[in-house]
Amino acid sequence: MRKTFDFERGTRMRKLRIGIVGTGFIGKQHIEAIRRIPGTEIVAIANDDVEVAKDVSEALNIARYYSDYRKMLDEETLDVVHNCTPSAYHYPINRAVIEKGIHIFCEKPLALTTDESENLVELLKQYKVANGVNFNYRHNAMVQEMRGRVKNGSVGKVHTMSGEYLQDWLMYDTDYDWRLDPMIGGKGRAISDIGSHCFDTIQFITGKKIVGVNARLVTVYPIRKVHTKRVEDSGADRDQVKNHVKEVAIQSDDAAHILLELEDGTQGVLNISQVFAGKKNAFSLHACGEKASLTWHQEQADRLLVGNRDKGNEEIFAGASYLTDEGSYYSTLPNGHPVGWADALRSSIHSFYNAIQKGSYRDAKQGYATFETGHYIMRLVDACIKSHEENSWVRI
Numbered sequence: 001m002r003k004t005f006d007f008e009r010g011t012r013m014r015k016l017r018i019g020i021v022g023t024g025f026i027g028k029q030h031i032e033a034i035r036r037i038p039g040t041e042i043v044a045i046a047n048d049d050v051e052v053a054k055d056v057s058e059a060l061n062i063a064r065y066y067s068d069y070r071k072m073l074d075e076e077t078l079d080v081v082h083n084c085t086p087s088a089y090h091y092p093i094n095r096a097v098i099e100k101g102i103h104i105f106c107e108k109p110l111a112l113t114t115d116e117s118e119n120l121v122e123l124l125k126q127y128k129v130a131n132g133v134n135f136n137y138r139h140n141a142m143v144q145e146m147r148g149r150v151k152n153g154s155v156g157k158v159h160t161m162s163g164e165y166l167q168d169w170l171m172y173d174t175d176y177d178w179r180l181d182p183m184i185g186g187k188g189r190a191i192s193d194i195g196s197h198c199f200d201t202i203q204f205i206t207g208k209k210i211v212g213v214n215a216r217l218v219t220v221y222p223i224r225k226v227h228t229k230r231v232e233d234s235g236a237d238r239d240q241v242k243n244h245v246k247e248v249a250i251q252s253d254d255a256a257h258i259l260l261e262l263e264d265g266t267q268g269v270l271n272i273s274q275v276f277a278g279k280k281n282a283f284s285l286h287a288c289g290e291k292a293s294l295t296w297h298q299e300q301a302d303r304l305l306v307g308n309r310d311k312g313n314e315e316i317f318a319g320a321s322y323l324t325d326e327g328s329y330y331s332t333l334p335n336g337h338p339v340g341w342a343d344a345l346r347s348s349i350h351s352f353y354n355a356i357q358k359g360s361y362r363d364a365k366q367g368y369a370t371f372e373t374g375h376y377i378m379r380l381v382d383a384c385i386k387s388h389e390e391n392s393w394v395r396i
């Protein structure tokens, strides 16, 4: 029988005691995902806005909440902390958790700067705790299937990897978020926020590192208009709200076009944008091999398209009985019950917890992205910025 996720394992072991820092969009998704993993207990949450922390603890039935994560670390007995805060807070929180000897699972990107991510990797030489970065897309069943098929040679040698990650939530000059503030989001934006997922997933599918990039970064709006007063607060119509708008200079990329080279010479190209009308979370990857191509669309996550020349193309659905070992392990629902984004997040966290439960987190190779990988991807983002500034290829 093929191996699939062992849902019983957790129940036979001591429960993992978990704390979550940052309970905005993704923090709440982590809470839901963790609750689908046996052998876990979310004992406390921390959010700098205490009203948010209180609301989430009440709504999601979590016993204790804090406004200061340091107090949570001091007062609670925790096995694992999830860092789900904006990028600027990743380094100090990760550092504090590691220094307490607690396992750390951090959202991407690993830190605000590569100096910070390098420091974290150094620190882990001293503190042997499990460390993971939530590059969740690699944990999709059909991304795993792509890796399985590239590995078993069924598509032949892969000669080109390409993809796009397109969104429209920042397409108006009145759209604004902490990700646009370099002090909170970092110097790179679309390349860091969504490009980093592309880098990780390509490296995962091919098993090869990206070693060179040539990037063009596009800032569509050098000035954005930020509302200083919320529409609902003003009690006024939209015209009056215009009076409460502040202009903010933007340096980071709304979009990026990136040529890339993998360590075995495989060539690739990425189209990344957060200003592409109509696109929501349109992350797609294509692996072109000598015998066949493979295409995966995140918005139809349970399918894989196999492109053939001499026979009809195939659309394969996630079904454990006919996938490679890699894909079937992650096909956790019966065929026809689509596995998707939430399942991949659960699997990302589950694979990290499995390594903790088994003690295998000390091994160099892991199925989840470690801080080492997170740091490498920070370097790739930096390389894209340098490449754009110098108008040339940058090798890593």
Ligand SMILES: NC(=O)c1ccc[n+]([C@@H]2O[C@H](COP(=O)([O-])OP(=O)(O)OC[C@H]3O[C@@H](n4cnc5c(N)ncnc54)[C@H](O)[C@@H]3O)[C@@H](O)[C@H]2O)c1
Residues within 6 Å of the ligand: 021, 022, 023, 024, 025, 026, 027, 046, 047, 048, 049, 052, 067, 069, 084, 085, 086, 087, 089, 107, 108, 109, 134, 135, 136, 193
């Ligand atoms: N893997 C994914 O698919 C994915 C998707 C979305 C976001 N993310 C990542 O998750 C992180 C958070 O993004 P988000 O969209 O949830 O942001 P968000 O703004 O919705 O939520 C962030 C929360 O963190 C809180 N916070 C800020 N500073 C804090 C501190 N020092 N201590 C405690 N709480 C603090 C904020 O009050 C807010 O509630 C980012 O790193 C982002 O890149 C990942």
